[in-house]
Amino acid sequence: MTQFEADGFKVTFEDNAFADIVLVNTCGFILDAKEESIGTIMFYVDAKKRRKIKKLYVFGCLSARYRNELEQEIPEVDRFFGKFDFDEILNELGVQKRKDLLFDRTLTTPSHFAYLKIAEGCDRNCAFCSIPQFTGKHKSVPIEDLVVEARLLVQKGVKELLLISQEITYYGIDLYKERKLAELIERLSEIEGIEWIRLHYAYPANFPLDLLPVIRNNPKVCKYLDIPLQHISTPVLKNMRRNITEEQTRQLVQHIRAEVPGIALRTTMLVGHPGETNDEFEKLLDFVCEMKFDRLGVFPYSHEDDTFGYQSYADDISQEIKDERAAQVMEVQQTISEEIAATRIGQTLKVIVDRIEGEYFVGRTEFDSPEVDGEVLIKADNLQIGQFYHVKITGSDYFDLYGELS
Secondary structure, eight states, X not given: OHHHHHTTOOOOOOTTOOOSEXXXXXXXXXXXXXXXXXXXXXXXXHHHHTTSOSEEEEEEHHHHHSHHHHHHHOTTSSEEXXXXXXXXXXHHTTOOOOGGGXXXXXXXXXXXXXXXXXXXXXXXOOTTOOXXXXXXXXXXXXXXXXXXXXXXXXXXXXXXXXXXXSOGGGTTHHHHSSOOHHHHHHHHHTSTTOXXXXXXXXXXXXXXXXXXXXXXXXXXXXXXXXXXXXXXXXXXXXXXXXXXXXXXHHXXXXXXXXXXXXXXXXXXXXXXXXXXXXXXXXXXHHHHHXXXXXXXXXXEOOOOTTSHHHHXXXXXXXHHHHHHHHHHHHHHHHHHHHHHHHTTTTOEEEEEEEEEETTEEEEEOTTOOTTTSOOEEEOOSSOOXXXXXXEEEEEEOSSOEEEEEO
């Protein structure tokens, strides 16, 4: 987007908007995401037929994974590109790439927070996951490049960095022959203007324990960790090729909580994986009840082609049962979330304000990531978007908190 703008294009980033040229970025991970991507493409195919737009291009993971099939099925698209074909897209539209803008970003988030992708690709081989098929092997971004990018983001007003990759704990192994996530965090925290650093998508097997003192002791690192566990049953974890057992998972969760008191753990569970029995699902439910994760999401298993699971297992659990199991997990988690939220009443928390919605200013604590976690609804006058405030929590519901300025 920055390269286009530097060449004189006016660029917008929003769904269902019309322009002379539309580029659709796609996801090819699971069925729901693929269907959403196809739906978006077809929306713009229809727009092109009605002459609302002139050119339609498609790129991203779905395009990389199924380019030949898509070219045959949707010939109305002017051209399909892969996930990393940015130079080809620029060439197609006659844009001369400017190297001085390589680390610059056009923000599509509110200006006070930004996602910082620290690596691309994944060396893990989970049975259910297709991501390595179209992202390739794990490839870290050099520390110095990330520091430059982060400094440029601060100049645009960013105060919160959300570190993401397919697997953040492997960061640095390919470049430095050892894990460097803790060092990267320390380097980023030295940047004046960054107030929060948040960590997403940590693989639990062989988790780098040296990361925990950084989360505990560095005041800029949110006491928050997104660590997708997927399941607790050892046989299911083995079928998933997660390289971890029930006992090791329990020990890891207990160790994280002991080393970083008060940390908010977000996790993801996968239900309906081939071979998951009723007893194994009940064990998962019991685990969720026992561990009381601060945040939890759940996915029904999707039988994705080109995965180990697709080639090795029969998709032997009906979609109806998968959906029922997912609903059961979320029903349990809703009660847990309500209980945890209620414990915040009376506390005064640091909150960053994201937006205005109706009669409330809406913000987040360090325990909440944008879009996926709970929010704080604040009754106040004239708060500034993107600023931090100390908010006394006065009420709660299943997922959100209510407060007033302290």
